[in-house]
Amino acid sequence: FHKQEAILKASQVTVQFGGFKAIDNFSFRIDDHEIHFLIGPNGAGKTTFLDAVCGKTSTTSGKLLFENQTELFKKKEFEIVRLGIGRKFQAPSIFTNLSVADNLELAMKQDKRLLPILKAKRNGGEESSIEEMLKLINLKVARNQEAGALSHGQKQWLEIGMVMMQQPHLLLLDEPIAGMTEEEEEKTGHLLCELKKKCAILVVEHNMDFVRSFSDKVTVMHQGQWLCDGTMEDVQENDQVLDVYLGR
Ligand code: ADP
Numbered sequence: 400f401h402k403q404e405a406i407l408k409a410s411q412v413t414v415q416f417g418g419f420k421a422i423d424n425f426s427f428r429i430d431d432h433e434i435h436f437l438i439g440p441n442g443a444g445k446t447t448f449l450d451a452v453c454g455k456t457s458t459t460s461g462k463l464l465f466e467n468q469t470e471l472f473k474k475k476e477f478e479i480v481r482l483g484i485g486r487k488f489q490a491p492s493i494f495t496n497l498s499v500a501d502n503l504e505l506a507m508k509q510d511k512r513l514l515p516i517l518k519a520k521r522n523g524g525e526e527s528s529i530e531e532m533l534k535l536i537n538l539k540v541a542r543n544q545e546a547g548a549l550s551h552g553q554k555q556w557l558e559i560g561m562v563m564m565q566q567p568h569l570l571l572l573d574e575p576i577a578g579m580t581e582e583e584e585e586k587t588g589h590l591l592c593e594l595k596k597k598c599a600i601l602v603v604e605h606n607m608d609f610v611r612s613f614s615d616k617v618t619v620m621h622q623g624q625w626l627c628d629g630t631m632e633d634v635q636e637n638d639q640v641l642d643v644y645l646g647r
Contacts, residue, residue, distance in 0.1 A: 427618055452601075465483075550583075566597070
């Protein structure tokens with residue numbers, strides 16, 4: 400019995416590409432308000448798992464249960480977004496010629512047809528959620544700047560903010576600090592700590608210092624399979640993990 404509610408529970412998930420099992424009988428659980436890192440060597444199946452959760456790749460077998468009741472198996476990407484799973488992709492999806500604040504507003508309304516009337520007066524609730532998000536993602540001073548003029552790190556924060564405007568219960572991030580300066584990495588870690596008050600966060604990450612600093616829990620994958628999980632302290636003392644990473 401877990402006191403906390405599982406946001407996502409994967410049981411014996413397999414994802415097969417032709418005859419190759421990119422994910423092999425993998426079980427996993429993430430609880431609410433948890434920053435959970437998925438680590439493992441290149442090709443372990445980490446990105447494929449995120450793809451399976453958000454419906455980008457179909458699961459061959461197994462169960463993916465969201466919030467204890469909804470089976471994600473065979474659901475379409477847009478249905479999964481509506482259920483409350485948000486994914487920030489590595490490819491940028493901001494509107495570079497719109498302001499930072501307008502990007503957030505557009506993400507909240509999720510309808511590009513609203514673009515021409517974006518300048519119409521925002522209502523109070525919308526205004527305050529945009530303001531709150533600008534503050535969280537460190538872009539308050541840049542609110543009226545064109546998004547295309549932001550630094551690489553700022554663009555990443557804006558995208559995270561855009562996903563968060565949909566109020567997901569589970570946020571999926573694939574290497575969020577790639578290409579960032581050390582200062583931006585640090586700020587991103589603190590941003591995740593703020594965001595976990597609102598949702599569970601599952602992050603694929605290679606930077607072990609970042610994982611050490613900001614993880615609540617870590618799951619290690621290897622060749623598509625579950626290798627171990629626990630706190631970073633537990634995981635880095637695990638013999639099998641050392642074998643996989645150090646090739647002992
Ligand atoms: P990781 O994110 O841990 O580096 P991936 O999930 O990207 O690993 O990939 C796991 C394995 O699945 C790799 O061997 C990769 O080549 C393979 N793979 C990923 N996507 C596809 C695909 N669409 N078709 C065939 N093989 C794929």
